[in-house]
Amino acid sequence: MDDDPTFRRLARLLLAAHGLDVVAEAGSVADALSTARRVRPTAALVDVELPDGDGFALASELTALDWSPRVVVTSVQSGRRFRAEAERSGAEAFVLKADLATAPLAAWLAVG
Template sequence: MYINIVVVDDDPEFRRIATMLLTARGLRVVAESGDGAECLAAVRAHRPHGLLLDLHLPDLDGLSVARQVAEEDDPPRIVLTSTDESFWSQKELEYAGIERFVAKDKLFDADLRALFAATRP
């Protein structure tokens, strides 16, 4: 069974790299989004198991997007990414429905499959 992921980042080059990394680890990227509104539409359309979500988006910040996604029926696992990891607490992430944070420069070394493995059937 595939684990379906939506990649959300306003940088198309980062989306391309993240998609390559996820695919190389046996995950399937079903959609890419460049902003929060596109992300919400993609989550509703594709019902992914996981969401790789950038903190800084042009319309909404990643925490706001995560809170809205967490309100969906059977929400996906959310992994937040950013180059800035210093201004929020673990409690703030959990409140937003974010399970994990991975700095963008650590994404290559992260066990991406394990981050999204505990998914709905």
């Protein structure tokens, strides 16, 4: 979930390179929640700053869904509080967008 379509395209390629299937994309909190309920993804990559809400709050809502999808939260901004907020939200991890290519996304997002 990211409001930037260019980043969503890059994220799709990156997730595929990690062996993960991308089943949907969303550009807002409202779209993400609607899509998640319809598609029931096993995992989500969520940006911290979305046009209609907070990515940590979205992560909390997603991880609380009946099927408990795994979530990784990301941002271009850094901060110790982001890691703590990601943990409180139930996310597997917080990772800077600049570090996504080398992050263990498959380990954090793969189910099984």
